[in-house]
Amino acid sequence: MGYFVEVEQGVKIYVEDINPAGKKTILFIHGWPLSHKQFEYQFNVLPAMGYRCIGIDWRGFGNSDKPISGYNFDRLADDVYAVVRALQLNDFTLAGHSTGGAISIRYMARYQGYGVSKLVLIDAASPSSVEEGVANMFIAETLNDRPKMLRGVTDIFFFQYISVPLADWFFQMGLEAAGWSTAAIMMTLRDENVYSDLGKILVPTLIIHGIHDKVVPFSKGQETNKLIKNSQLVPFQYSGHAPFLEERDKFNQQLIQFIG
Template identity: 70%
Template structure:
């Protein structure tokens, strides 16, 4: 079922809540500039295995409200904390893909991992999002001039495996659901912020999944996360780019279930 949760006056986040009676809860944070719908191939499987799966659209993306303000790691992490409190979640598994990975890392540091029993980072945009400031500025410029073209270019570099035109079109439409202003603001956030200082504050068991062919966030960054997050394990995905959750979805779903226990 889907519903909205108020996280700030005038700002409501959309939540997809599947199998609310599940024995263990997994909270999913999507990547930029997508929405919770990117995890369709997890949501098809995991609720049937007895898990409660909660997909959250960040502010500015998917079905959530799209205010002009609030696109910093601190504010996005605060949104998640307010939502977790509203839903009274505890002892849950927190999953973040790409920029969602940076947000969950900030959440863990800012709120001492409140309620989280285990953490999963998929092709995380961390410790930095854009190491190349010039590339970030170029993407920002294109977003402000021709956002559909920028999204098409992103999809072209997203996957290692072959994808069909219909799947590419689906990801394209997910990207277009976002606000133009929020899409641009998150590029600035990824360019100017990082989570280096947050990593030592993570203490829960952490699974790091990263495609070795990732052209968006290099695999070396996953190795850096593994070195700086204690009690973490890195699992390379040999046949994936930036979309391991789809490109090797059966393996990913099995690994996630194993990790959760």
């Protein structure tokens, strides 16, 4: 079931709600520069096992509205809160990948973990910001030749071999975003961080991180693990930045085991 939630006047966020009658709910927050579709291989499996899986597209990405502003962590966390309130979610698991992990962390701190019983961080962009030179390179490439930039991102995303059609699918997902929102998020990753938010997370937290991650190095996952009190780090030995795709069976099993 797909529908839109208005998160502020004139801005609607796309929501994919699979198996609304499920026994336990997982709210997935995608990474940059993708959409909820990145979790296809979770949505294929988990709802059939009785879980309610909800994927949202950030503003500016996927099927959501693409306003010219609102791409800082606070506003993105506010959008998540608006969806949580609209869907009346409670006792759910919040699962965020990469930048979506940073947004999830900000949500936990800004809203005292409203409605969240467990947190899953997947190769999260935490705790520090993206190095200025790297971020500026991505911004410049986005504003000058975004398709070329997206091809480059696809190349560094994975550790394992992926087929050309899968790479094309990933590439097309990135093209669904607006150019201005793609650049604006990278500016936020350069200028903001979630370091001071981590100590405010009190719920059980599962940190999944590919040891071959070239986007957010595994050492960042270790650092995040140290800064969140009630957390466990599970290394994924054969993954880069996308364990939900590269080791999908192990990933799904870890998720089920953690959520119960």
